[in-house]
Amino acid sequence: MAVTPAPAPPTSAARTSTPPPPQRRSFRDLRGKLDVKLSPYLYISPFFIVFAVVGLFPLAYTAFVSVHEWHLIGGQGEFVGLGNFIDVIQQPTFATALRNTFSIFLLSSVPQVIAAIIIAAVLDANLRARTFWRMGVLLPYVVMPVAAALIFSRLFADDAGLVNTLLGGIGIDPIRWHADVIPSHVAIATMVNFRWTGYNALIFLAAMQAIPRDLYEAAVLDGASRVRQFLSITVPMLRPTIIFVVITSTIGGLQIFDEPRMFDQFGRGGSDKQWMTVTLFLYDLGWGAQKSFGRAAAVAWLLFLIIVVIGLLNFALTRRIASAGTALETKKRRRPGARSNGGAR
Amino acid sequence: MSVSVPMIRQTAGPAAARAAGRKRGIGGPNRRPGWVSYTLLGLVIALSFYPIYYSFLLASSDSATIAQNPVPSLIPGPHFFDNIGRVVGADIKFWEAVGNSVIVSVVTAASVVFFSTLAGFAFARLHFRGRRQLLVFIIATMAVPAQLGVVPLFIVMSKLEWTGKLIGVIVPGMVTAFGVFWMTQYLESALPHELIEAARVDGCSMMQTFWHVAAPAARPAAAMLALFTFVSSWTNFFWPFIVLGSSNPTLPVALQLLQASYFKDYALIMAGVVIATVPLLVLFVVAGRHLVSGIMQGAVKG
Numbered sequence: 001m002a003v004t005p006a007p008a009p010p011t012s013a014a015r016t017s018t019p020p021p022p023q024r025r026s027f028r029d030l031r032g033k034l035d036v037k038l039s040p041y042l043y044i045s046p047f048f049i050v051f052a053v054v055g056l057f058p059l060a061y062t063a064f065v066s067v068h069e070w071h072l073i074g075g076q077g078e079f080v081g082l083g084n085f086i087d088v089i090q091q092p093t094f095a096t097a098l099r100n101t102f103s104i105f106l107l108s109s110v111p112q113v114i115a116a117i118i119i120a121a122v123l124d125a126n127l128r129a130r131t132f133w134r135m136g137v138l139l140p141y142v143v144m145p146v147a148a149a150l151i152f153s154r155l156f157a158d159d160a161g162l163v164n165t166l167l168g169g170i171g172i173d174p175i176r177w178h179a180d181v182i183p184s185h186v187a188i189a190t191m192v193n194f195r196w197t198g199y200n201a202l203i204f205l206a207a208m209q210a211i212p213r214d215l216y217e218a219a220v221l222d223g224a225s226r227v228r229q230f231l232s233i234t235v236p237m238l239r240p241t242i243i244f245v246v247i248t249s250t251i252g253g254l255q256i257f258d259e260p261r262m263f264d265q266f267g268r269g270g271s272d273k274q275w276m277t278v279t280l281f282l283y284d285l286g287w288g289a290q291k292s293f294g295r296a297a298a299v300a301w302l303l304f305l306i307i308v309v310i311g312l313l314n315f316a317l318t319r320r321i322a323s324a325g326t327a328l329e330t331k332k333r334r335r336p337g338a339r340s341n342g343g344a345r
Numbered sequence: 346m347s348v349s350v351p352m353i354r355q356t357a358g359p360a361a362a363r364a365a366g367r368k369r370g371i372g373g374p375n376r377r378p379g380w381v382s383y384t385l386l387g388l389v390i391a392l393s394f395y396p397i398y399y400s401f402l403l404a405s406s407d408s409a410t411i412a413q414n415p416v417p418s419l420i421p422g423p424h425f426f427d428n429i430g431r432v433v434g435a436d437i438k439f440w441e442a443v444g445n446s447v448i449v450s451v452v453t454a455a456s457v458v459f460f461s462t463l464a465g466f467a468f469a470r471l472h473f474r475g476r477r478q479l480l481v482f483i484i485a486t487m488a489v490p491a492q493l494g495v496v497p498l499f500i501v502m503s504k505l506e507w508t509g510k511l512i513g514v515i516v517p518g519m520v521t522a523f524g525v526f527w528m529t530q531y532l533e534s535a536l537p538h539e540l541i542e543a544a545r546v547d548g549c550s551m552m553q554t555f556w557h558v559a560a561p562a563a564r565p566a567a568a569m570l571a572l573f574t575f576v577s578s579w580t581n582f583f584w585p586f587i588v589l590g591s592s593n594p595t596l597p598v599a600l601q602l603l604q605a606s607y608f609k610d611y612a613l614i615m616a617g618v619v620i621a622t623v624p625l626l627v628l629f630v631v632a633g634r635h636l637v638s639g640i641m642q643g644a645v646k647g
Contacts, residue, residue, distance in 0.1 A: 032550075039551035040473035046460040047520045051486055054517040058494025058501070065496055122385050125378040135633040136390035138640070142625035143397060144580035146597040147618045150604060151396045154403070154611060157415075162399070165415040198393060199640060206641035247488075255492050258582045262601060265608035279492070279583075286496055287587065293496050300493040307490050 059304070066297035072286065077294075084298035088285070094299070096273045097281040098306075100185065104260070104277065105253040107189035112197050113245060117238065119197065120204035121230055134205075137198030148191045149262035153178075156187040178264060184275040191259045200245050207241035208234060243315070250314055254307050255279050278303050397622065403615035404428050411611050428616035435603065437591075439617065442599035446579055446621075449511055449595055453518045454574040458567045460520035465528025466559040470541055471551075480529065487522045495587060502588055513588040514595070518578060524570055527643065531566035532559065569639035572632055579625055596621040 066084055069077030088094050119137060127133055140148070155162045156177035164174040177183045211234065219229045257279040261267045268284060269276025276284075278299065286296030402417040405425035411417070433439050467473070468480050498517065499508070507513035536559055544554040560567075582597040589595065591602055603617045629636070 035551050037473070040467040040471040040476070043463040043467035043471075043555070044479065044525075047464055047483060047522070047525050050517070050520050051522070053501070054498055055486065055489060055491045055494065058497040059489070059491070061497035061500075062494055065500070119386075119389055122378070122382045125382060127378055127382070127386075131634055131637070133386050133390070134637045135629075136386070137393060138633065138637055139390070139393045139397070139629065141636070142576060142580075142629045143622055144582070144597055144600075144625075146580075146582050146600045147400070147622050148396070150600060150614055150618050151400050154615075155396065155399065160412065160415045162416050194393070194396065198389070202637060202640045203643075209641075251488060251490055255490055257492075258597075261582075261586075262604065265604050267601075267605075282493075282495075283587070286499075293500070297496045300496060304490060304493045311488065 062297045062300050062304075065293055066301050068294050070293035070297070072291035072293055080294065084292075084294040085302070088295050088298045088302070093273055093276060093281055094278075097269070097276045097278045100181075100260075100269070100273075100275055101254055101256065101277045101279075103182070103185045104188050104192075104256060104275070105250070107185055108192040108196075109246065109249045109253055111189075112193045112200060112249070113242065115193070115197050116200035116245070117204050117235070117242075119201040120208055121234060123201065123205050124208045134202065137201055139198070140195050141199050143195060145191065145195060145258035146262050148195055149188075149259045152187060152191045152194070153263050156183075156190070178270065179274070181274045184263065184270060188256075188259045188263060188275055192253070192256070196249070200249075203245060204238060204241060207238050211237045247311060247314055250310055251307060254303065254310065257283070278306075397626075400615045400618045400622070401425075403611050404619045405612075407612050408610060424612065425616070428612045429620065431613050432603070432616045432620060435607070435613070437599055437602045437606070438594065439599050439603075439620070442594045442596050443620065445511060445589075445593065446596040449514050449585075450575045450578040452515050453578040454571045456515070456519045457521055457524045457574045458571045461524030461528045461570060462532075462560060462563045462567055463555065464520070464525045465530075465532045465563065466536075466555050468525070468529040469532035470536055470538065470559070480526075483522050483525050487526070492583060495584070498584075499587060508588055509590055509592045511589075511593065514581075514585050517584065518574075518581075521574070524574065527570055528563060528566060532563055535566070536562045569635055569642075572628070572636055573639060575628070576625060576636075 065076075067081055068079055068084075071077065123130075123133060123137070143151075157164070158176050158178050159174065161177065163177070168174065175183050177187045215233050215237075216229055219233055224232065256277050260269060260275050260277050260280050261283075263275055264270065267280075268288070269280050282296050282299040282303070284290070285299060286293050399417065402419070402421055403411055405421040405423070405428070406417065407422065407424050410422060468476060502508050502513045505513075507516075540558050540562070541554055544558045549557065580597065581595075582601075585595045586598050586601065589598055591598070594602060600614075600617050600621055603614055607613050
């Protein structure tokens with residue numbers, strides 16, 4: 001620690017001039033130095049310890065478990081190489097689970113992102129009681145997925161459900177929301193959309209408010225309609241946010257568990273596995289009838305790889321769309337520049 | 346050539362500018378929305394609210410009424426407290442589940458806030474080798490689907506004999522990458538270097554500096570982090586379901602048990618749903634605006 005040698009008043013000069021015992025001083029220096037050097041590492045260490053124990057180690061150890069016979073209660077058995085992987089991939093349930101997971105994921109993410117952007121665009125205005133509307137769209141966020149699943153599985157009951165009754169009112173035959181494949185996916189995706197659309201709308205709203213307003217003014221001068229402004233300015237400018245939302249919802253969406261688990265009282269993905277997802281399959285292998293941790297771990301690794309691949313694909317794809325958007329955007333941006341030189345303001 | 350709205354405002358006043366804005370359909374905060382916007386938002390809010398209210402309607406009804414009316418009357422029935430009583434009296438430890446959820450959520454939120462603020466302070470204001478790289482590493486871990494490590498994590502928990510115990514849920518959630526990132530972001534903008542230097546010159550140790558300077562400055566962001574952590578830990582199902590089992594459930598796990606044993610009794614199940622949802626609804630009424638601004642700030646920075 002640096003002590004600035006300030007000109008001391010004469011009375012205290014006598015006291016301070018006697019140097020402190022050299023040993024104590026160096027000890028304090030050392031302690032101070034250690035404090036400065038080590039404290040930062042000490043402060044960030046909790047994260048790394050927790051992550052190592054509950055994140056990194058389990059993921060790595062999953063690989064080890066996946067190449068062994070491993071029973072929930074019996075523990076580690078023989079080394080079986082890729083046996084578990086082969087076994088799992090050959091189970092028809094795996095393919096079904098993969099199909100269901102992707103189907104539910106698409107049905108929840110695509111409409112959700114579109115709806116969220118539209119809601120955000122409506123919120124991005126000089127509304128009366130602005131906070132009320134914003135809080136209103138966020139309300140479902142505090143409903144736990146398990147509760148939402150219980151509510152919606154009742155709303156989407158196959159007979160005498162509210163949704164089917166309403167559909168009957170407009171002359172549509174009852175849909176078998178639990179018994180059929182795609183309808184069950186729609187019902188489960190609705191639970192996800194219920195909880196997250198408003199949340200994502202607020203993220204998009206924040207991003208929209210960061211868009212420079214003169215872009216819109218310039219577009220108006222060019223005679224762009226409101227829809228045109230939305231498509232040519234708002235959406236391209238939201239690009240990084242869209243990437244962010246899509247990637248986070250991919251990581252979460254492909255691991256979906258709560259909603260399909262609670263869609264009926266058995267939690268095994270339906271009588272024909274019509275809404276069995278990969279994580280549900282993982283649970284069923286490990287803690288269900290088979291109690292095979294080896295196979296569950298193999299599924300975990302397969303899903304991990306799928307998420308990584310989809311994540312990279314996503315990134316490449318959105319970048320591609322993004323760069324198309326950039327071209328549009330720079331074109332737009334150049335125009336207001338030219339205009340403002342003309343002194344419209 | 347037409348004139349811009351700000352120009353109209355200067356020459357003819359804000360009312361004229363608004364009128365012009367409306368006519369030309371300018372986007373953004375100056376736009377006074379029409380009835381279409383309000384209708385749309387009203388619809389969205391109705392769709393957000395109705396399922397929650399629906400659970401209350403069923404929870405205040407009885408099985409016969411529910412079976413007869415797929416679309417329940419908008420006026421609640423008279424059996425709400427009967428049903429709540431039946432949930433609490435069911436052979437699922439529902440009361441304990443409420444207590445467990447409170448303990449887990451409060452402890453997790455407090456722990457995440459403390460450790461994230463500490464780490465955020467170090468990343469935002471202290472100098473040490475590898476600071477950048479370590480922070481990037483932490484942000485990168487947010488993309489790791491850690492849920493997929495459940496199998497070994499469960500093995501570890503069994504070895505520690507933490508299965509069926511709350512500590513098995515609390516410890517894995519003690520500190521999050523998001524929390525560290527969030528607090529770092531906030532402290533970088535909210536904590537002046539000078540304040541820390543002043544504390545150091547006054548002879549504060551690092552820990553004292555944290556406690557007296559950084560922690561007070563971090564308070565607004567810490568409160569938001571506490572809120573979000575509380576909500577996510579209250580609603581968390583997958584891991585508690587695996588590690589706790591039926592012996593010592595949190596609320597989501599108790600709801601699953603309720604559904605498994607009483608799946609025909611919708612009034613009972615929905616009463617359970619109401620018990621599990623009301624605490625967060627109260628929190629939402631009290632602190633919802635902070636949740637809104639938390640999401641919006643996180644979005645701009647993230």
